[in-house]
Every structure is written in C-alpha cells, then in structure tokens.
Amino acid sequence: MSNPPAKATPCPVCRKPSVAAHAPFCSAACRDRDLIAWLDERYVVPGRPASDEGDHGDAE
Ligand SMILES: [Zn+2]
Incomplete structure (x- = not known):
C-alpha cells in the first residue's frame, strides 16, 4: 500500500x-x-620522537 519512505x-x-x-x-x-x-585520523602519529638515548654502552 503505502510505500515506505526511502530515506x-x-x-x-x-x-x-x-x-x-x-x-x-x-x-x-x-x-x-x-x-x-x-x-x-584522530590519532595521527607525528613520526617517531627523536630519542637521543641510543645504547651509550658501558664505556670502560
Ligand atoms: Zn557498507
């Protein structure tokens, strides 16, 4: 009968x-x-933080 509103x-x-x-x-x-x-999109990662703390190694 009545067509459903195609909405x-x-x-x-x-x-x-x-x-x-x-x-x-x-x-x-x-x-x-x-x-x-x-x-x-919301959590866009701005690249990796440049961490300067690599392995300093045990200088001895
Ligand atoms: Zn789909």
Whole structure:
C-alpha cells in the first residue's frame, strides 16, 4: 500500500543501504572500517620522537 519512505541513509563507507542493526552502516565490517579510519585520523602519529638515548654502552 503505502510505500515506505526511502530515506534510509546509505552506508557512508560503501554506500550500500544501511542495516538497522549496524546503522548507519550496512555491516559490522563497514562500521569497523569507518571507526578505524576515524581513529587513524584522530590519532595521527607525528613520526617517531627523536630519542637521543641510543645504547651509550658501558664505556670502560
Ligand atoms: Zn557498507
């Protein structure tokens, strides 16, 4: 009868129709992917800290 409003948000990762169980993603895999990408951007590693403390060795 009445068509359901096609307002389902597509998965932001792969653009497939999202699933309620994993909204707004289509699957747990995409949810993980997005989360990882998000964390990756947030915790951007600014290279390795130049630690000048190598092995000084026991000078003797
Ligand atoms: Zn997806």
